[in-house]
Amino acid sequence: MTLPEISYFELTISCLPVILAAIIFYRWKANSKELIVATLRMIAQLIAVGFVLVYLFKSTSSWLGSLVILLMLIIAGWIAMRPLDDKNLKHIGLLSQSLLIGCGSILVLIIVYVLDLSPWYQPRYVIPLAGMLLANTMNSLSLSGERLQMEINAGTLLEYARNKAFYAAMIPQVNGLLAVGLVALPGMMTGQILSGVSPLVAVRYQIVIMVAILCSSVFSTAWYLSRRTKFLSVVTKRNNKAED
Template identity: 40%
Template sequence: MSQSIATISLENLAFAFIPVAVVLFIIFKWSLDYKHTLHALLRMLVQLLLVGYFLGYLFESDSASVVLVMLIVMVFFSSWIALSNIQAPRLALLKSAIVATTIAGGFTLLIVTQGVLQLTPWYHAQTMIPLAGMIFANCMNSISLSGERFFAESARGEEYISARKTAFQASIIPNVNALFAVGVVSLPGMMTGQILSGISPLIAARYQIMVMCMVFASAGIASAIFLLLLKKQKA
């Protein structure tokens, strides 16, 4: 249990792109839009390398103000991206998305970091930022799913209450499925990473339970708040 996770060299990392190249070949061979997929892969590569360097600076800064600024930026961008698939004016919905993400994500992050983990200091960046990323990303996905379904139901002539119920149910399906599957179908990223780094599976399981709770709760609360705020849009 004392073995630490291996450092991946850039040369070895290149091997991970071999199966990716197979998928790209299939997309090209079947005359699909390989340029869009290639663009997504390149963005992933650049963004993750850049964020790796940035987080290194952030973790060393030990500054509450820097962490708060980072959290605000994460809330804004997750709210903006959440609206990209909704057939409605994005700017008109942005305030609702930011409010829903801030309340749901902030509340969940506060409970997890100060109640479960009891961080010292409270802004400990190496813990706060990764957890905030998971929470805000789930708020983003939930808002996107609920908003898209809400406006689709509204376009069919459904009343607000009916559209809201259907949209909320649709938005939590991925998280409910994840609750059923975790530990049986899949070992999620945090638990896998901790096991690979040598932490006891029993301890890793506790962390994963915390993560599953915060993911489910933040997504559900964000979706509910966003849908409640959409009542003004419906009116």
């Protein structure tokens, strides 16, 4: 089965509801400008990446692929830091390190032991998988970092603030596991079914992705919160000594 091609005119029609969404943002005192900018960036970025992927999928250079994934990692760390107050290179370094530990370990597991790719670097598989893991884990880091800030500002002890932040970051992940198959069919599974793949095969791939996203989010968030609270604890002790 071949999916019908979407023309640029039809693509424009699909984007018209964003105008209504922006009006609702404005009426509800949300940042409608941010929504419009984000939507335009999304369209431009996806069109640009479409041309880039055509080239990358033809290239067999593992060095080029690794460089692309490294760039994705740094950008994901920068985006994860967006809602956080403490914006500096050290913080973005910690976020990127957390993404590398969580997403990197799971990506290696899938490539080497699940898909058994030979050679290991096949851009058609590696880059989309890395993107899915980074995007979802990035959101977990943002949620955990923002909740940690709120708890600390409210006077919660660091250990309890860390635990609450971790739980808050995991709510979307656990909800996703509970809802899949009952409330919604995930994007990857839907795409495979629409392209003609057997639903039973698509299910197996989706289970791999869901477990991978969950574990990469857990590993990255746990690492980030552990290192972040340790850093904040040292800073707090230093400030207390300076006041004494």
